[in-house]
Amino acid sequence: MATRESNEDLRRLIHEAAWTLDQFATAVNRVGTEAGASMHYDKTTVSKWLSGHKPRAPVRGFALEALSRRLGRPVTHEEAGIEPDSTAGSCTPPGQSLDTLETLINTGKADMDPARRTVLARSLYSAALAVPAFQDVAGRIEHQAQGRTTKIGAGEVATVRTMTARIADILDELGGTHARPMAAAFLVNTVAPYLRAAAPENVRQDMLAAAADLTYLTGWMAMYERAHGLGQRYYLKALELAGAAEDHVTYCRTLRGMALQAANLRYANKALELANSAAEAAPKAGPRLHAFLAGQQAHGAALVGDRRLAFDRLAETEAALSQADNRRDAVGGYDQAAYHFHVSSVLYALGDTPGSITAMQTSNRHRPAMERQGRSHACGLLAQRQLEMGHLEAACATWNSFLDDYERLSSSRADEHFHKLRRRIRPYLKNAHARQLSERAVEVARRKAA
Structure with missing residues (x-):
C-alpha cells in the first residue's frame, strides 16, 4: 500500500500566512461560498491535506485563492504542493493562457449557454490578481486579418456603439438577466468577427474601442448580478481591448468598475x-x-x-x-x-x-x-437602512416602491433584495403596514413564478 507524503509546501504557506488550521479552513469556506459552494471545513480537513490527502478538485482553486488573498500575491498549484485540476477551467485566473480575443470568445460562448452559465457565474473572483497598467497593454493585440476577404468600416463601428447603447437601455429597464446574454451573443457572433476583419488602421482602433466599451458593460452586468469571477474576466478583457485601442477613457472606466466590485465584496x-x-x-x-x-x-x-x-x-x-x-x-x-x-x-x-x-x-x-434596475437597488438599500433606524413604516413604503420596479425586472441583485425584504419584515407582521407589505410580496412572488 502506497504511503502518502505530507504536504510541507502547503504547511509553509499556512505558516507564512500566520494562520491556524481553523483560520485557513474558514478562509477556504469563504471563497467557496462566494463561488456558490456550501462548505464547512475545519482544522480536521486541513490536517488531512497536510498529511497528503488531496483536496477535491474545485476546492483546490478555493484554497489557492484564499492563500493568494492573504499573502497579497498569486499562489500557484506547484507552490502549494497541490496537483492542478484539468477540468476546473472556471477556477483558472482569467486570461493566463489564451490571447485576448480567444479568451473573450470562450467566455462569451459559455455565457450564452444556459447550461454553462451557472457554472461560469460561480467562477472565482481573485482579490490578488494583478491588473495590467495601461502602458503594458497599449497596442498589444495583434491583428490577424491577413488573407481574409471580410472588410469593415465606420458603419460597423457605429453598429457596435448603437447596440451597446441599446443593451444598456434594456439593462436599465428590464435587468441584467435579459441584457447580459444578449451582450455575450453580440460579442461572440458579431464583434469578434469584426475584430478579425480587414480594416484601415483608424477603423480597427475604433472597433477595438467599441468592443472594449461593450465588454466593460458586460462585465459590469455580471458584477451587478453577483457573478464576480465572471465579471472580473470581462473586466480584464475590457482593459486589454481598451489598451490595444489606446482608449484611456474606457480603460479607466473599467478600473473604476473593478473598484466598485472590490467595494461590493x-x-x-x-x-x-x-x-x-x-x-x-x-x-x-x-x-x-x-x-x-x-x-x-x-x-x-x-x-x-x-x-x-x-x-x-x-x-x-x-x-x-x-x-x-x-x-x-x-x-x-x-x-x-x-x-x-x-x-x-x-x-x-x-x-x-x-x-x-x-x-x-x-x-x-x-x-x-x-431606470428600474438602479432604482430597485437604491430602494432595497434605503429600506434596509430605514429599518436599521427603527423607521418601520418608512421602510415599508420604500419596499413598496421597490416592488413596483421588481415586478418588471429580471435580476439576481433585485432577487437578493426581495429575499431580504421578506426575511427582515417577518418579525414585524403585527404591524398593519408590515403585514400589507408581506402579503404583497407573497403575491409578487406568485406572479413571477407563474
Missing part, C-alpha cells in the same frame, strides 16, 4: 487602490468623467475609514459635476443620481446612517423614470 484597500488607479489613468479627463472617478475614490476612502479624504473627494466630485454638460452617456455615465448615491455610500461607510438615508432619497428623486 468588502475589500476596502483594494477598492481604494483600484479607484485611485482609475483616476491616475485619466489625467486629462473631462468634468463628467472626473466626477465619475472621484466619486468612487470617495467611497474607497470611506471604506478604509479616511473621513477627511472621503469628503475631499466628494467635494471634488461635486465641483467637477457642476462643470459638466447635461449629456448622460449610456455606458459609464455620471449624473446627480449617481453623485448622491456616492454621497449615501460614503456616509453609510462612515457610520452616518441618517445622512445616508437622506442622500439616497435625493438620489432617487434625480433618477430617470425608466
